Amino acid sequence: MAKISINLATGSLQKEDIIVGIDLGTTNSLVAFINPENHPQVINDAGKGVLVPSIIHLNPQNGESIVGNDAKAHLIEDPEHTIFSVKRLLGRSYKDIEHYQNFFSYKIVDDDNETLVKVKIEDKYYSPIELSAMILKELKARAEHALKTPVNRAVITVPAYFNDSQRQATRDAGKLAGLDVLRIVNEPTSASLAYGIGLNPEEERTIAVYDLGGGTFDISILKIQNGIFEVLATNGDTFLGGDDFDRAIIEFWIKRSGLTAEELKQYKEIRQVLRLKAEEAKKHLSFNEQYNNDVQGIDCSIDKSTFEELIKPKVDQTLSCCKNALADAGLKPENIDSIIMVGGSTRTPLVKNSVSTFFGKSVNDSLNPDEVVALGAAIQADILAGNRKDILLLDVTPLSLGVETMGGLMDVIIPRNSKVPTKAGRQYTTAVDGQVNMKISVYQGERDLVKDNRKLAEFDLKGIPAMPAGLPKVDINFLLNADGILTVQAVELRSGVKQQVEVKPTYGLTDAEVEQMLLDSVSHAKDDVAQRMVIEARTEGEQMLYTAERFIKNNAQFLSEEEQIHTIKLMEELKSILPEGSKDEILSKIDALNEYTRPFAERVMDVAISKAMKGKSIE
Known part of the structure; x- marks a missing residue:
């Protein structure tokens, strides 16, 4: 494996490496770099044009993808297998986009819950992260072809209003495309840099x-x-x-x-x-x-x-x-x-x-409005590469910080290269009815599974009021100060129960170890993401079984014997595939159970409403 030179002060590469700026857009995407004359320039590879339409056509037979201009024609010929506006889906649940379902010509899986959306093409399921990675991979290939050099590092822009989940999804897409995402930059900041605003301290x-x-x-x-x-x-x-x-x-x-x-x-x-x-x-x-x-x-x-x-x-x-x-x-x-x-x-x-x-x-x-964000991202990349000494670069955290979630996954709360001091948080809930304690394990590293990362701390949030699964709301907040001291706080919002711990995230790690962790995260990216997706599907399947079991137990009187038998059969099929099944097989069984049982939930709701309204007149 080739050794990559990393500047540990900024968590970025030394200046001999080309770092590109990427504008991952809803409609079009593009990539830019700093040319030998030291000016930002968008890449127009092989005369295909600067703008790469953010469109993916997935061949239902072999699963192969076509991205960009060539995929655009399929919008008309094969709309059901042609994905557009995937940026709208990044880091979102079905509930976030259900009112816009008609906008899309492809099938978005309705899990009727808070899990992140998935796109179904024939019998395959794709996450918006996988789809965005296909666009980023195309941009990476175009940049490498045009610049005649490998491109492994990038700055990617996102709207200023993107939340943590959407930003992390963008990072994950970059990682899956084989890119080390040095920083996620707000699009308005990028546009300002392109106009030279902010370059003069x-x-x-x-x-x-x-x-x-x-x-x-x-x-x-x-x-x-x-x-x-x-x-x-x-x-x-x-x-x-x-x-x-x-x-x-x-x-x-x-x-x-x-x-x-x-x-x-x-x-x-x-x-x-x-x-x-x-x-x-x-x-x-x-x-x-x-x-x-x-x-x-x-x-x-x-x-x-x-x-x-x-x-x-x-x-x-x-x-x-x-x-x-x-x-x-x-x-x-x-x-x-x-x-x-x-x-x-x-x-x-x-x-x-x-x-x-x-x-x-x-x-x-005065600058091309389509290109201005990518041009600014290239300038930001140049700053990270250490080529602009006149610009203040604040200290950053060299490795991501996060917590362990179900299935042993790492959920990043403060991504690497975040400026310090910084604070970020995310909300979690319980997985089991009546759960009164929650174990919070804090990790540092870039891999998708916590077993490949470094454990920093662990503590219990005790005294959560006993409620049905999913009802408690636990805020986990990370506060990283200028000295690199991390304070992790967990609060259950309904009861006010609180617990916190203080850790030193960089303690005991040598520069070489940090560099190795970064290299490992890129070289294992594809396997890590594949593993994460299976674990997420498995966790989702377990939650689905838990919900279905509880539903049948509480509402058996509203279901016919045949409906109960068929539901139990679908549950058994899902249960049997969970341990060894692939992501697509598990999601297919979840989908089948979900589709079959949805009318029952509506029926029970109708009965509950008619009972509640009995004897009341509506004016």
Whole structure:
């Protein structure tokens, strides 16, 4: 194995290594690097274009994937096996996205619970982490082809509002793609760096970053002082973007055509063709007054004023978010020094003019809005590589810190390369009815299973009130101070029961050991993630059996004998496959049990509601 030179002060590589900046987008993704002239530059590999559509086509026969431009055509030919907007699913449960199920043309598994979503393609199950890793792998391959050198390290950007779970999912996707993710950077911070804001430590500015992409919108108010970026406020909508402009055009065309919902259902592929035509129309109307086309007899013409009328409510929605962000930051529009425009949808003239009017000054859009985040990520990568001595780089934690969860998995709470001092937390619950104690084991390291990491501390949170599984809410908070002292605190929110412990995370580890742990995490990434997914599926299966068993015991009177027998049969099938089954086999059995029993739960709920409402009149 080749030895990699790691700068332990920053947890990054020495400057001879190329570290790329990656913008992993909802609609498009791209990769950038610092060129020999010391300027950030996006990579256009083999003339395929700078933007890599965040689209994956999975061949149902052999499971092979096609990513990017080549996958785009399959949106029309094979929508059920073509994944788009996967960033919307990262780190989310089904409950987070159930209202948007119709937006996706592929099957999202409804577990009707809080577990993270999965995408089902034929008899295979994919997590958003695996799917995002496919996009990142394509970006990595393009960068290596263009730069003629291996690319193993990256900085990846995420929206400022991404929570811990979404950030960790992004890190995991990078790891699975064979990348050591040196830092997760907020997209607005990246965009600011691309414009040179924050590179001068003497400069003090307050800026607004208006980011309207294909699927998401966010506005961030940043204060930049002494080279440090502070997010004063962030607001936005994770389901608002250029896609909504496209949808408004589609709905306008459909309404005008008189096609019924039933007719449209039969022609799923027409909807995808219309989606691509609407995107074409939107871009055309940025520079022209009229767009003319048709799709299988549907008139697809629209003029600029009609388009602007259709999207005005959406643009106004973004301005409401701007207003809220300013209020949260305690600022007025005149306090903002500059407005940076990010995301392809900001090219729409109505957007640009509306934002300019709202803030009372011209917007800054001199850099390509599609590229600005990736360019900034490349600058951040250059800073981490130690090539920019003029920029303050705060101390970071060299290895991730986290706790053990069910199945012996490591759940990271403070990722490596986090600036210190820092604090982060996550909420957990009990797995068994009446559980009154919770063992909290703290680990340091980069591997997915705690047995491969280093144990730092262990303590018990005692006196949790006896409640059904899933009801107690336990907050576990990590506070890492500037001296590298870690305080771990656990609090049960309903009762206020509290316990904490103090540990020194770096005590006893040599530089060589830290370096070896980092190398091991990359070389074992694929196996680790595969193992993690089997353990997670197994844990989910055990929880499903526990829930189903309890349900039958408490509600047998509402089920027929045949229903009970078939449910028990499905439970036995799941139980028998748990010890040795693959991830897909286990998830398939969970899915079958879930699908069969869902109507029973609805039936019991209906009975409970009718009992509760008996003798009451509804006015």
